Amino acid sequence: MEPLEFIVRAGPHARGACPVWVQLPVPPSPAPTLRLFDDVGNEIPCQSEMSGVSADERLLLAFIVRDLEAHASRRYRLEPGPPIAPVVEDVPPEANSAEAVAGPPDAASVMEVVPAPDAQASVAIPAAEISPVQGEDASTVEAVEDAPDKAVEVPRVPRKKLPGVALTEEPDGELAIDIEGDHFTSYRFSADGQRPYFHPLVGPTGQSVTREFPMTEGIEGETSDHPHHRGMWTAHGDLNGHDNWLEGYGKATIRHSGFSRLVSGPVYGSFDAGSEWIDRWGSIAMTDTRRVTVFNVGPNERLVEYSVRFSASHGQVTMGDTKEAGIVAIRVATSMDGPTKANLDGVGRIETSDGAIGEDEAWGRRASWCDYSGPVAGHVVGVSIMDHPTNPRFPTHWHVRNYGLMTVNPFGLHDFYGDTDAHRGDFIIPPYESRVFRYRILIHRGDVVAGSVRDRYHDFANPPTVELC
Structure with missing residues (x-):
């Protein structure tokens, strides 16, 4: 070359x-x-x-x-x-692969x-395809490993401190992601869990910006409501009539089906993972493929790209009109909560791209991004979720609460607008078709202004151009 x-x-x-x-x-x-x-x-x-x-x-x-x-x-x-x-990790040829993700x-x-x-x-270099998740990708590898039948306790071996972004699959249903040798997050997909999720999300100050409960209980000063709020996750409370938001007996689940790509490197680490949405009767209602990319942008922030393709692989899918849903959902650390009846002194701040401040102005409203900031261990940090302009129903609605919940929810229209039509926001995927959503998550120091959130959104929605000399 x-x-x-x-x-x-x-x-x-x-x-x-x-x-x-x-x-x-x-x-x-x-x-x-x-x-x-x-x-x-x-x-x-x-x-x-x-x-x-x-x-x-x-x-x-x-x-x-x-x-x-x-x-x-x-x-x-x-x-x-x-x-x-x-x-790019080698994988066993006998493993079942997750749906390949192109792009x-x-x-x-x-x-x-x-x-x-x-x-x-x-x-001349042509523009990229709009969708990052489509078709089969000859460059991806086959699945690394199916989810085990049940969680197995295996003693951990300390991970090596590696430069760049390093992905390490642990033996107990966890994919650890480190940045410059420091733990950032883990994708947890154990077979005995209700659904995969990320926890912790360690911010630029070295502290997690997500609540520890229910993964760790009994932490002084931490709330213990909504035990189905686990770190950062994807879920939906009405998928073909089945509740895949709450946890427990009679609820639907999401099962990790394998990795098709694991990449570590100096600029980014990335993985493709397959998931099966299981209804309460044990049948597969829908599948999805997630591509998650963690960038090595430096010590002052953390940047994650999250793309998910929902596939009606087993017949028509109706993602019902409900506020109890989040394509990306985050439960922030309790110290970041805003003022609530239980804690009138909460100082957390919700802010959206259109200038809405707090739950009263932001809940159920549409915006291209939403930010949740507040103190963690003496330092103000913030988390932004950004909606890409090519997503269906852009700009999305936000199910965001002062008690610490922030979710991307383009579905719950009758809840958000107080309609009597409980199906106004239904999102239908015809049989054997699929729909792609993609988001960016920025964890930054300070509030929206200190974190330059507005400019960082344009990195995602309106990136710079490149010209050959």
């Missing part, structure tokens, strides 16, 4: 730590290792990954653009060199590369 130069243009928004994806011309096999340099000769960590089906295979380059002012540009040079490559870990942010007037047409 010949050296390649390109320019990143910020556009009208400042770029503090913005993930950038560039689709490169596919080189002869094997793909070369790559090195990236900025315009003053600094080497920039980068990561490349093959993606796409065999007839449309792509080489995707990822890196982080830092401290680029609005309307500014920066030149980069890409050349073959020693490996700074992702680690980059963040297809919504793949840059449209605009060739300069004198650029060769043969090296």
